[in-house]
Amino acid sequence: MRLSLIIPIYNEAELLEQVLERVRKLPYELQLVLVDDFSTDGTRKILKDEEQKPDTLVLYHDRNQGKGAAIRTGIPHADGEIVIVQDADLEYNPMDIPAVIQPIIDGRCNCAYGSRFLGSIKRMRLPNWVANHLLAWSVSLLYGQRITDEATAYKAFRRELIQSIPLQCQRFEFCPEVTAKVLKRKERIIETPVQFNARNFEEGKKIGWPDFFVAIWTLLKCRFKD
Secondary structure (H helix, E strand, O other): OEEEEEEEEOOOOOOHHHHHHHHOOOOOEEEEEEEEOOOOOOHHHHHHHHOOOOOEEEEEOOOOOOHHHHHHHHHHHOOOOEEEEOOOOOOEOHHHHHHHHHHHHOOOOOEEEEEEEEEEEEOOOHHHHHHHHHHHHHHHHHHOOOOOOOOOOOEEEEHHHHOOOOOOOOOOOHHHHHHHHHHHOOOOEEEEEEEEEOOOHHHOOOOOHHHHHHHHHHHHHHHHOO
16 A cells, blocks of 8 residues: 655654654655655755655745645645655654554555544643634534544545645645535545644744634635635
8 A cells, every 4th residue: 555645844854754763664655755844944954865765745836825834735746546645853753654544455444544633742821722623513503414523634635535626725724624624525534543742833833813814714715706
């Protein structure tokens, strides 16, 4: 089974090599699609070395566009049976990926998420905890399927599904947009517990409260738009 990992990257020189080392230990035939969103901290020097490695594709943005745009850049290049998004930091443990994608391998669904709230969470600030629960509740209310973690980074898809979804996201609204459009297709999302060790803004975390309101608007817009 071939697994494509789309890794959106922006100024992650400190942790990127550790992330790549860990994902390459996964027990699958791998394709790494590394998308640099115009990093300026030395990340691109690391990626130049990655260009020479087998089953690794490095793509570059010529200006900073956002995480969602980086994921959209990577999706058409994925060639594995299953595609998963992997952040370029260590908030999530790549060793949880086999459990996340197993429901897809088993044929039980075409879309699977790794839920932090079914697993273990370290250092998440209370406002972020509240925002994540509000987003999950909003998905359940608007789309009729109960999920516990709409904003998880670990989202996995059968390739044919994710490549058929027309996405418009630029930043962190990738999560609500893809969730909404998957559920509008009557797909079932199966969640699996994962580990999460939150970063703070000093350590490089990039998402903030304005993104919460964009996410809510995205869920509403997708729900009532044809």
